[in-house]
Amino acid sequence: MAAVAARELRDGEVVFVGIGLPNLACNLARATHAPNLVLIYESGAVGASPSRLPVSIGDPALVTGSLMVCGMADVFQLFLQNGRIEVGFLGGAQVDRYGNINTTVIGSYERPAVRLPGSGGAAEIAVHARRTLIVAKLNPRAFPEQVDFVTSPGQGRGGRGRRELGMPGAGPVKVITDKGVLEADATTGEMVLAALYPGVTADDVQAGVGWPLARRPRLADVVPPTDADLRLLRDVLDPKKLYLKG
Amino acid sequence: MRDAVSRFVHDGDTVVIEGFTHLICFAAGHEIIRQRRRDLTLARLTPDLIYDQMIAAGCARKLVFSWAGNPGVGSLHAFRRAVEGKHASGGLEIEEYSHFGMVARFSAGAARLPFWPLRNYMGTDLPRANPRIRTVACPYTGEALATVPALNPGVTIVHAQRADAAGNTQMWGLVGVQKEAAFASERVIVVVEDLVPEAIIRSDPNRTVIPGMIVSAVVVEPWGAHPSYAQGYYDRDNDFYVAWEGISRDPDKLTRYLEEFVYGVPDRAAYMKKQPRLAARLKAKELVSQGVNYGF
Numbered sequence: 001m002a003a004v005a006a007r008e009l010r011d012g013e014v015v016f017v018g019i020g021l022p023n024l025a026c027n028l029a030r031a032t033h034a035p036n037l038v039l040i041y042e043s044g045a046v047g048a049s050p051s052r053l054p055v056s057i058g059d060p061a062l063v064t065g066s067l068m069v070c071g072m073a074d075v076f077q078l079f080l081q082n083g084r085i086e087v088g089f090l091g092g093a094q095v096d097r098y099g100n101i102n103t104t105v106i107g108s109y110e111r112p113a114v115r116l117p118g119s120g121g122a123a124e125i126a127v128h129a130r131r132t133l134i135v136a137k138l139n140p141r142a143f144p145e146q147v148d149f150v151t152s153p154g155q156g157r158g159g160r161g162r163r164e165l166g167m168p169g170a171g172p173v174k175v176i177t178d179k180g181v182l183e184a185d186a187t188t189g190e191m192v193l194a195a196l197y198p199g200v201t202a203d204d205v206q207a208g209v210g211w212p213l214a215r216r217p218r219l220a221d222v223v224p225p226t227d228a229d230l231r232l233l234r235d236v237l238d239p240k241k242l243y244l245k246g
Numbered sequence: 247m248r249d250a251v252s253r254f255v256h257d258g259d260t261v262v263i264e265g266f267t268h269l270i271c272f273a274a275g276h277e278i279i280r281q282r283r284r285d286l287t288l289a290r291l292t293p294d295l296i297y298d299q300m301i302a303a304g305c306a307r308k309l310v311f312s313w314a315g316n317p318g319v320g321s322l323h324a325f326r327r328a329v330e331g332k333h334a335s336g337g338l339e340i341e342e343y344s345h346f347g348m349v350a351r352f353s354a355g356a357a358r359l360p361f362w363p364l365r366n367y368m369g370t371d372l373p374r375a376n377p378r379i380r381t382v383a384c385p386y387t388g389e390a391l392a393t394v395p396a397l398n399p400g401v402t403i404v405h406a407q408r409a410d411a412a413g414n415t416q417m418w419g420l421v422g423v424q425k426e427a428a429f430a431s432e433r434v435i436v437v438v439e440d441l442v443p444e445a446i447i448r449s450d451p452n453r454t455v456i457p458g459m460i461v462s463a464v465v466v467e468p469w470g471a472h473p474s475y476a477q478g479y480y481d482r483d484n485d486f487y488v489a490w491e492g493i494s495r496d497p498d499k500l501t502r503y504l505e506e507f508v509y510g511v512p513d514r515a516a517y518m519k520k521q522p523r524l525a526a527r528l529k530a531k532e533l534v535s536q537g538v539n540y541g542f
Contacts, residue, residue, distance in 0.1 A: 019318055041268050043347060044421050055484045056265020056317035063419045064533060072266060072291075072423045073353055076346040081365055100369075104342075107331070109375045115330045117315030120292075124366050153369030165368040166389065167465050242318070243449035 002028055002224035002243070005089070005135050005176045014038045015087040016080065016125055017048075019057045021135050022089030024233065024243045029052065031232055040079060042121040044070050051179060053238050076121070080128045083168060088129030090122055090172070094147040095136050095213045098189050099154030099172035101126065102147035109149060119151050120177070126152035129165050134175040138208025145211040153190025180205045181222060195220035247470075247513060249387045250463040254433045255515045258307075259400035260287040262431065263296060265474060266422035267317060267482065271309035272296050273470035273514040279303040280509060284355035289397060291348045291423065295473065295490050298322040299508070301338060302500050308339040310397070316494075319487050323494035342376050347394045352423050354396035355430025363391040367507050404456060405471045407478060408440040411534065413461025416453040419477025425455050433462040439479050448537070449540070467514050480528040490526075535536045 005025035012035040012187060017026045027050070030037045039048045043058040047067025054062055063069055070078070079085060092101035093116050103122055107113035126132055136142060153174050156162055162171050165218045175191055180202075183194040192214040193205055198221065206213050225233070227234040255278055263271050275296040278286075282305075288297050290308035294317075302324035314325050323504065328338035337344045343351065345364055352361035363382060373379040373392075381390045409415040414443055415436045417424070426433045434454060441464070447454060474481035493499045511517045512537060 030343070043268075044310075044422065045420070056267050056482070058317065058420055058482075060268070060419060060475055060481060065478055069418075069420065071421050071425060073349050073426055075348055076364075078344070085256075101373065106376070111331055112329065113312075113331050115326045117313050117321075118311065118342055119372065120313035120368075121345040123344040123370050123372060124346040126363075127366055127368065150369065150371045150377070156369065162369070166365070167368055168365070213324070 001135060001176055003229045004181065004222055005133060007172065009034050009037055009087060012036045013086045013222060014040060014084055016085045017088065018089050018091065020091055021243055022091065023054060024238055025238050028048055028229065028232060031237065032084040032229065040085065042072065042075055044072055044075055053242055055242060076124060080124055085129045088125035090125060090132055090152055091134065091135050093142065095134055095143055095175060096147045097145055097191060098156060099134060099175065099184060099191055100147050100150045101134065101154065102148040102149045106148055122152045126171065127169060129169045131170045131173045134172050135174065136177060137178050138177045138205065139189050140208060140210040143209045164232050175239040176225055179208065184195050190214060192216060195217065195222045197199045198223045198224055247279045247465045247467055249271060250465050252282055253433055254262050254331055254401050255283055257283055258285045261538055262289045262399040262402040262427050264290060264402060264424045264427045265405055266291060266420055268422065268473035268474065269405040269418040269471050269476055270294055271403050271470055272472060272474060273467045274403045274435065274437055275300055278305060278509045289399060291345055293322060293325060295487065296462060298324045298494055301325055301328055302440065303504055306338060308340045312343045312345045313493065316487060316490055316535050320491050324500060331369065337498050341378065344372065347379065349423050351397035352426035352430050353395045355398040356426040359396060361395050362392040363393050367392045380412060397430060399427065399431045401433040403428045403435045403437065404428055405437045407438065407476055408442045409436050409438045409464055410442055410444045411464060412444065412448045413464045414456035414458040415456040416447060417455050418453060421433060421455055428456045428460060429449055434460050435463045435465060436468050437465045437467050439468050439476055460471065469518050470514050473493060480529050480530055483528055
């Protein structure tokens with residue numbers, strides 16, 4: 001997943017990095033095809049160049065050697081709301097048919113069965129980044145028809161589009177999973193199956209999704225990570241297996 | 247620290263101990279627990295382990311926040327026990343924003359405005375969960391903008407690398423929202439690793455984040471941010487953050503932790519003495535920046 005996500009990033013882009021797998025994907029991209037990727041962390045590090053894989057998005061290694069360190073009011077107002085972020089990476093406990101993400105509660109808000117951490121910067125990243133990429137492992141409970149709580153807005157609900165609601169960014173364009181890649185349909189906004197990992201069938205992906213998954217007429221093959229990618233991930237970027245658990 | 251908390255933190259106050267991962271003043275939180283403050287409204291972007299401990303110790307009536315997890319590890323279990331399902335203790339009220347929303351609240355508070363506008367929250371359920379997130383029509387363009395109310399804490403506690411005796415405070419590394427939180431607050435307690443002469447502050451004024459004129463008290467407390475960190479002084483104790491998962495998940499273990507490391511010590515110096523290997527494990531390497539020419 002990290003290698004597939006890394007390929008989505010183009011050299012020179014400005015990316016708002018979240019913790020976990022996105023962090024690994026961004027650092028892999030920087031070490032391979034996108035050396036000029038600009039990593040911005042909500043903690044205030046701009047153009048970070050971490051010498052160790054950060055455990056949190058506030059790790060001191062993000063500061064050392066970065067291009068700029070600013071306060072969080074600047075991160076959200078001068079970078080994000082200003083429109084400077086090209087790619088936002090989001091994960092979540094639940095992702096639904098239209099790419100809405102829930103990181104707030106499972107169950108009702110007033111009496112949640114499971115209380116999740118909440119938005120952090122995710123809501124505003126989903127609103128403002130020119131495009132967002134979602135990274136999540138397939139599982140029908142994690143991919144319900146509709147999320148219990150919309151923390152980060154996807155491609156619209158009840159037929160109301162993002163533009164109509166005044167959202168500057170295009171929202172989630174892809175969902176990168178551990179079995180295939182979903183893409184937002186340009187007209188309906190629905191997440192549809194677009195590519196499969198080697199040895200995986202469309203039915204395997206459907207089994208991990210809680211709604212009848214539409215398919216592109218021709219499904220692409222996801223190119224597996226190269227040996228060089230794997231060596232970088234396992235030996236250099238995440239030798240302690242902070243994120244490469246699964 | 248004892249005097250500063252006793253004088254400036256009162257039962258029922260809105261208390262902000264800010265610092266985004268970096269410079270979180272655990273020493274102040276522990277002193278507030280020891281002095282058994284009650285009915286506090288605790289506000290922070292990321293409650294982190296320190297508010298989880300203060301919630302467990304019974305200091306909090308309400309939590310105002312935007313991301314309540316253990317960064318890179320998992321959950322804050324005392325917080326979760328207080329708000330989840332049928333096990334909810336019911337004793338903790340919550341008021342929830344996103345990071346941008348919390349930052350905007352401090353910005354409004356610091357500018358002494360009643361609210362702050364931001365382009366956000368359309369398509370989300372956050373305004374439904376928190377009716378204090380509202381909208382206003384822009385008087386120039388008519389665009390509907392989200393608003394959040396000012397946050398003006400009774401007391402804000404900021405940890406920093408150094409300050410002079412008058413409270414002119416310098417920090418480097420991640421500076422989070424500390425400047426806004428301090429300016430928004432009625433009272434400000436600054437806690438530092440090093441107390442330095444005024445001449446050191448004056449030699450590098452661009453690094454001053456909080457001016458002495460808004461500071462109520464300066465406390466010198468080396469290692470006062472542990473298990474958070476202080477850039478150039480000590481690293482984040484990631485091992486402790488991982489260990490907190492097991493401690494906070496079990497209410498008995500959490501109680502024993504508070505007994506031993508909070509109630510069981512009189513101050514931060516004693517806390518460090520109990521953990522003699524900590525300093526060697528976390529002490530920062532030297533990487534000094536080149537100074538700049540302030541001459542004219």
